[in-house]
Amino acid sequence: MAYDQAPIEGSLKLQPFKAHVSDEDLNDFKQLVKLSKIGPKTYENQTANVKDYTHFGIDRQWLSDAKQHWETAYDWRKCEDRINSFPNFTAEIDEEGYKFNIHFIALFSQKAGAVPLLLLHGWPGSVLEFLDSLDILRKKYKPEELPFHVIVPSLPGYGYSSGPPLDRNFNTEGIASVMDKLMVGLGFGDGYIPQGGDVGSFVTRVLAVTSPSVKAAHIHLCIGQQGLPTEGLTEAELKGLQRVQDFSTVGNAYARHHGTRPSTIGLVLSASPVSLLAWIGEKFLQWSDKNPSVDAVLDSVTLYWFTQSFPRAIYVYRQFFGDKPQFFHNDPEFYIKKPMGYSWHPEELAPVPKAWVKETGNLVWYRGHEEGGHFAAMEKPELFVKDMEDFVGEVWPTVK
Template sequence: MSFSTLPQNASLKPKPFKAHVSDDELKLFTQLVKLSPIGPSTFENETADVKDFNHFGVSRAWLSEAKKQWETSYDWRKTEDRINSYPNFTVPIEEDGFTFDVHFIALFSAKKDAAPLMLLHGWPGSFLEFVDTLDLLEKKYTPETLPFHVIVPSLPGYGYSSGPSTKKNFNTEGIASVCDKLMTGLGFSSYISQGGDIGSFVSRVLGATAPACKAVHINLAIGLTAEGNEVESLSQEEKIGLGRYGAFGEMGNAYARMHGTRPSTIGLVLSSNPIAQLAWIGEKFLQWTDVSPPIASILDSVTLYWFTQSFARAIFPYRQFFAPPATFFHNEEKYFINKPMGYSWHPKELAPVPKAWVAKTGNLVWYKGHEKGGHFASMELPEQFLDDMESFVGEVWPTVQK
């Protein structure tokens, strides 16, 4: 038996998927990268410190070096080979009158008591965030010993998943419904959802509204604020984290306000030029991480966005979060998670919200505060992320599966 063997009781019929762009597409892309200019030197881009929310953004020097690597040494075919080394599938799922062609990577277990675990990314992430974790699982377990069924979807509008519809509105609750239909259609009457970034909001909606979602783990809880003198009782690490949270709120979220209030404009602008998209997305991978990823890793993510035309399709959730009336779900009573919830805290998350604040939004039964790590938990420290998953799932699954 292999990791690609679907559960026997699956009602959906996923088709195997292979990532591949044509030679002509690849040639055109290489030409676009080569011909796309980098803007002139300015005081701002020559002195920019991307790790500082208050200091201008990505530097011209970094963008120039990344462009050089894209032109001369980067090989997308190697990345396609790595993607295709895992079991990839697509499956049609109908939601609100529109049929999504949903892409997902899966490692299916042969264990009867394996916990179905869905891992959800956000923006500017993708399923690529989890490939190092999948590598660890394949090395550590066989299909007969793997304790999880691991399902990693491309969210609707992202990567190799289609949508949303060009004729009607779509939102985070719709994403959650598609993800729930995916998991239950794969034969899982009970499952656990884990998410960061937009995936954390989707996981919250699932935990609060989907009967089959029995537990939720998140590593982002942006939108929560202090009440009264709550800050005084926090640890020194949490207070430092709130300083970072405050800097993001004041100077680090201009991109999100653009996504939320002018998605048409920014979507068209950044879909016209790969270097512009690299600057916009690359800044976030540099700024939101503890240790900056290698340029090649960032190029993987941006190249995926480019070839799948994801950028303009993927930013629709920001209208809920940053266009009035904005909501982050946490403070709405209907999205309180009564089921077991876990939370991993990372010091370089863009919003390192204290444990006590998260506990007000759900039944927080598991918590881990880390000394390292940022916004892209699985990508940055896959061993640490896997430890968290094994600990959380091992603790809650025996109590929630039915």
């Protein structure tokens, strides 16, 4: 397969990976979907407006229609085939004596001087977020022309990667350490650039501050700052600040539950695929500029179901929304001194203004978009690829 030749200087032993669930598990899943019940009609679920943080959440009719589509028309094998159309690997990473088996998708370049680029997802995302962007890159560039080595890992606990240890605490700094060891082990110890949104934005910031191999960083979420000046902000940024406020007051109940009752919600949403669809589907609809297709939402939820990702992945929220919240983006110790880039999208879950982001790092590159939301690479892959090309093209010559 093209793009599957890793740099020869890498020290990790890579194993090819293929996404596949057994026919038995797939049939059991279809039966579970069929037998899962949807709750009765209520005032709240009849008047719910998922695009409005203040208005109740998921719409019952959307959930009912999506369930019916899941039962009668959806094809998980198509999603598996799409995942498998890219080079997939696993690698063992030792983190303080614990062996992680980390899955990642890669487009390895054969071009001299190609820039290593680490793309980091968050919750409720996965590697699926980046497939459209990877598609654009492999159609635009031959392996000997591709300007990047693109590495898209499943974070620990997500997708096809193993979960965090069962006998100890694990946090964002631990994720960053594992991701750094992955990139260094692939042969990119001399320099790479991480990019992230959601949980990936926190991991990116930690990497930029702690890893000598990171030469620059790009994010499209920078949440946590409060009380900064609003003078000079654009009309779009001021509108975005209202969204920031709404998320802080009535939009983050899910995150507080993840952070304070991860055991309970993890077990609850592991019992019914339709319940998992309601919880995750709400976020894909609420945080996107335009609603993704039902199939796109079902792909993500089905991946979470088959990999049992939900209860394994929400450990990071104890750090963000537990008894001592730590957001990193508002922590002076995690000010990024290296070149930093930021892409602003109006329907991000909390679209923080450029001036506020500038307080958190050496912001040398910025692009404000008129469209797009939380899932940048999934919603607007053309814009995402262009941002990566332009940001990396501008900063890499200055850091190497």
